[in-house]
Amino acid sequence: MGEVIRSQNDTWVRAEDASAIGALRRAAVALAESRGFDEEDAGQVAVAVSEAASNLVKHAVEGVMLIRPHPELNTAVEVVAIDRGPGMGDVSRALRDGYSTTGTLGIGLGGIARMASGYEVHSIPGRGTVLGMYFTARGAPRPATRVSGMTRPIGEETVCGDAFAVTDTDATTNVMLCDGLGHGSAAAYASQEAVRLFLENADLAPITVLERIHRGLGQTRGGAVAVASIDRTEGMVTFAGLGNVSAWITHQEGRQGMISVPGIAGHQARTLRQYEYAVPPHSMVVLHSDGLSDRWDITSYPGLLTRPPVVVAATMLRDAGTRRDDACVVTLRPWT
Structure with missing residues (x-):
């Protein structure tokens, strides 16, 4: 079946005061050490995470950070920092060591x-x-960075109903995405x-996988x-959907929707269909639950589709996600 990637119970931590910096650093070091990082490699993770968290605390608006095993490579550590702050007009300038700015992540971004x-x-x-970054121990393989996915629970819930x-x-x-009722x-x-059920049947046609999930969720x-x-x-995608899950092929000029039939897997469905x-080339496949609004416009994000899937997923979760529902988004770059 090949490499398996599955959703985790992602925990987003608000970086609103200085106490968050130490907590995020300790979480990152503990995860790195559990993945076999030696003291020096774990120290690199600690410094980078501390710098990113510090800049969120100092300069961000609604800054949050995610630290987790890399979804494509369990031995790597992935860190994502998101904010609604002032942004940067010249990222390449901010990457120079010693450059200082009032914008988020400007100080220390080069480091x-x-x-x-x-x-x-x-x-x-x-x-x-x-900002999306990952860390691997010296000599370890690196993730393909071909696919990413993120979840966020509603409000203050600790578990997400999407996966x-x-x-x-x-x-x-x-890929399979489910928005639990x-x-x-x-x-x-x-x-x-x-x-x-998906992992047991993933090698079958999407419509067959969907049928088995529908029967199994009764x-x-x-x-x-x-x-x-x-x-x-x-360069083809075969798709089958049941219920209110959005699926798109996105490119620099816009997006094309993929058709999902009405119903609820496990309870009611019309005739399932596959398309x-x-x-x-240079496009991306995006799936998301209705915890994200479908009104996002990829053309309003210059250069976003040239970034890795993790950055696209995080941007969408920030700007299209709603706190009134669980949210899940998966982004895939078909072309390598």
């Missing part, structure tokens, strides 16, 4: 870039900044059951489910 195994920044003046899973081979990427533990149970709350299979050799779409 962060030097310490991380991989990083990317997208910033728009007046809208904010997204996703991905299987990845040399030529094909298969409602929120809380019952919704999370439904979506995790959908993940289990003893749960059910949910909205989307299944896509991306053939990276042919095929061409995926143009």
